[in-house]
């Protein structure tokens with residue numbers, strides 16, 4: 460339905476012209492002219508790890524969609540096996556202090572924008588989705604995942620602690636008890652387990668099927684007046700967004716303290732090595 464042959468795919472506005480095919484282009488936005496639904500595709504090879512640039516481009520794309528009153532948004536990945544590997548560990552390993560500060564502030568902004576967007580949002584999870592990838596997925600209103608992948612907040616397994624707003628998002632998605640188990644274990648759910656626990660809503664057989672299912676979910680809102688829809692959504696979500704908005708600086712300082720701790724640095728170094736060794 461979104462293929463270039465069957466449908467005119469247009470960029471949303473002049474603001475989105477930046478998503479042309481340049482080498483720093485990590486986000487592609489295409490809009491279905493008929494339905495007004497946008498597909499936002501992360502395309503930072505190889506694993507869509509969230510570095511400052513990808514985070515910033517995602518935030519800009521989502522804000523532009525908000526300004527242009529899009530009808531719905533489907534977040535997905537250009538990769539065949541990874542939705543997003545979460546935060547780019549290289550941003551946190553031996554960091555430049557100014558950049559790592561911007562990195563964290565931008566991540567906070569991205570989460571507040573996605574979690575609080577007025578349009579219906581769906582994650583079409585077409586690959587693994589650990590940590591920050593799981594956060595992005597959970598921040599959408601609906602999740603559709605392909606089989607044989609994993610999703611979850613695995614931070615404790617890395618010896619780090621998921622920030623309070625990651626925790627709140629998981630608690631709001633699967634409930635206190637299941638979130639407590641998942642977070643303390645750093646558990647990565649398979650697609651089937653994620654469906655059982657309510658971390659995802661549907662399983663799709665292919666990316667095309669996931670997009671079709673996402674369109675169907677968003678289509679349900681065609682008959683619902685947008686304002687009551689958004690107010691209802693925000694009644695549920697705004698408390699956690701406001702909490703972060705008010706404590707942004709505190710949250711940043713806590714992150715900087717952890718990231719600059721030599722023990723964290725050693726842990727990240729070992730983790731990076733282990734990722735590389737998996738290939739050998």
Ligand SMILES: CCCC/C=C/CC(=O)SCCNC(=O)CCNC(=O)[C@H](O)C(C)(C)COP(=O)(O)OP(=O)(O)OC[C@H]1O[C@@H](n2cnc3c(N)ncnc32)[C@H](O)[C@@H]1OP(=O)(O)O
Pocket residue numbers: 505506508540541543544545546547548549551587589590591592613614617619620621622714717718723731734735737738
């Ligand atoms: C300090 C407080 C912060 C608290 C919050 C943290 C939230 C986070 O998001 S932390 C990041 C947690 N992410 C992960 O644990 C995922 C790690 N990656 C993987 O498990 C796998 O890469 C994958 C399952 C996502 C994909 O596996 P696949 O076999 O397809 O690819 P790989 O060969 O493993 O990776 C390719 C390439 O990419 C590098 N890489 C992978 N993940 C990351 C990452 N998150 N950051 C930076 N780089 C990453 C990996 O090392 C490979 O690099 P080389 O090709 O150079 O070997």
